[in-house]
Amino acid sequence: DAKTTQPPSMDCAEGRAANLPCNHSTISGNEYVYWYRQIHSQGPQYIIHGLKNNETNEMASLIITEDRKSSTLILPHATLRDTAVYYCIVLQMFSGGYNKLIFGAGTRLAVHP
Amino acid sequence: DTAVSQTPKYLVTQMGNDKSIKCEQNLGHDTMYWYKQDSKKFLKIMFSYNNKELIINETVPNRFSPKSPDKAHLNLHINSLELGDSAVYFCASSPGTGRGGYGYTFGSGTRLTVV
Numbered sequence: 001d002a003k004t005t006q007p008p009s010m011d012c013a014e015g016r017a018a019n020l021p022c023n024h025s026t027i028s029g030n031e032y033v034y035w036y037r038q039i040h041s042q043g044p045q046y047i048i049h050g051l052k053n054n055e056t057n058e059m060a061s062l063i064i065t066e067d068r069k070s071s072t073l074i075l076p077h078a079t080l081r082d083t084a085v086y087y088c089i090v091l092q093m094f095s096g097g098y099n100k101l102i103f104g105a106g107t108r109l110a111v112h113p
Numbered sequence: 114d115t116a117v118s119q120t121p122k123y124l125v126t127q128m129g130n131d132k133s134i135k136c137e138q139n140l141g142h143d144t145m146y147w148y149k150q151d152s153k154k155f156l157k158i159m160f161s162y163n164n165k166e167l168i169i170n171e172t173v174p175n176r177f178s179p180k181s182p183d184k185a186h187l188n189l190h191i192n193s194l195e196l197g198d199s200a201v202y203f204c205a206s207s208p209g210t211g212r213g214g215y216g217y218t219f220g221s222g223t224r225l226t227v228v
Contacts, residue, residue: 034216043117043203043219044156085154091216098144098168099207101217103156 002104003027003090009108012082018075020107022088025069032091033064034101035073037084044087044103047073078111085109116140117220119204125226126194133190134223136204144168145187146205146217147179156203162187194227201225 005023012018024033035047048055048062050071055062061074075082087106091099117138126132138145146169147159161169162181176192191198204220 036216038156041201041222041224043205043221044217046216046218049216087156096163096168098161098163100146100158100161100169101205102158103148105155 002102003092004088004104006086006088006104006107008105009110012075012078012109012111014080014111014113015077018078018082018109018111020073020075020086020088020109021070022072023070024088024090027068027090029068031093033062033068033071034089034091035060035062036087036089036101036103037082038087038106039081039084047086049091078109080111080113083109083111114139115220116218117204117206119202119220119223121223122221123224123226125228128194128196128227130194131190131192132194132225133188134202134204134225136187136189136220138185138204138206138218140206140218142206142208142218143184144207145181145184146207147187147189148203148205148219150201150203150222152200160187160189191225194225196227199225199227 034049036044085106205217
């Protein structure tokens with residue numbers, strides 16, 4: 001089962017920052033948080049991931065609380081092309097050192113003009 | 114070059130038929146996956162292979178049989194297709210082990226419609 005909860009939908013005005021929250025209160029100390037997005041019916045696209053520290057790349061920033069029980073994905077200047085379903089995922093490990101990405105319902109972000 | 118490529122992109126077939134979907138990755142990853150996204154848009158993991166060895170089998174009906182001839186290819190064969198098999202099937206690949214890294218790279222999906 002997915003270990004995260006997200007709001008089902010959010011709106012954002014074009015050009016403004018989109019802040020997408022995620023709760024992962026049962027996360028273990030060595031589990032990473034990943035964010036993916038799915039635009040329309042395309043394949044999910046990797047955005048960013050982190051463990052403890054805040055992270056930034058060319059797409060987004062990831063803010064993880066000190067207790068690691070929640071995080072926020074920030075799209076600094078949302079565009080219409082950022083309209084998508086955003087998934088917050090805790091990467092789950094299993095025997096053999098393998099991992100699996102379990103998707104929840106995600107947040108449907110609508111960016112409007 | 115497309116990192117993870119799936120064929121065909123669309124597949125329409127009748128109930129009871131057998132069909133295959135092919136997937137290839139050129140990322141040098143050791144692990145490949147099949148996911149199913151149904152009409153309610155939930156993405157569910159089905160199978161995973163690491164270096165041709167099955168490591169994940171998520172209670173999928175045995176009409177679904179994955180085959181990995183080498184670590185760059187993972188095909189999905191479906192026997193006796195049913196209406197409920199209609200979905201978009203995504204292939205993905207990853208380095209496989211470890212807790213971090215850049216995660217999974219997904220293909221663009223195969224939309225299967227069973228009529």
